[in-house]
Every structure is written in C-alpha cells, then in structure tokens.
Amino acid sequence: MPTTITIKEDTKKILSVMKGEEDWDTFLKELIKEYLRMKRELARKKLKELFIEETRVKKWTREY
Numbered sequence: 001m002p003t004t005i006t007i008k009e010d011t012k013k014i015l016s017v018m019k020g021e022e023d024w025d026t027f028l029k030e031l032i033k034e035y036l037r038m039k040r041e042l043a044r045k046k047l048k049e050l051f052i053e054e055t056r057v058k059k060w061t062r063e064y
Helices: 009-019 024-063
Strands: none
Touching: 009 024
16 A cells, blocks of 8 residues: 655655666665665674674683
C-alpha cells in the first residue's frame, strides 16, 4: 500500500538526483541496503580494534 513521507523540498531534490530513473521504492531499498552494509562494516572495524587492544593487554599482562 503506497504511503506519503513528508520531507523538505531541498531534500527531495537531492534524493531525486541520486535516484535517477529508478522508482522510489527500488531506490530507497538500495539506499537502506547500503546504509546497513556501512553500519556492519563500521561494527566489524570496531570489533577488530577491540580484539587487537585485548590481545595487546593480554600480552602486556603476561610480561608482568
């Protein structure tokens, strides 16, 4: 069922340019997929940094 989302005119202009010839539904689904992919990537980076830090601390504690 179609719905309406209220956004400012300047936001719609930017999104329309990004959207190109795609329909809105397809465009927004792709935008959501990309957003979620980027969030997962960021979470993986943070986990990797935490793992590296944990490994560093464990190594340090074994030395003392």
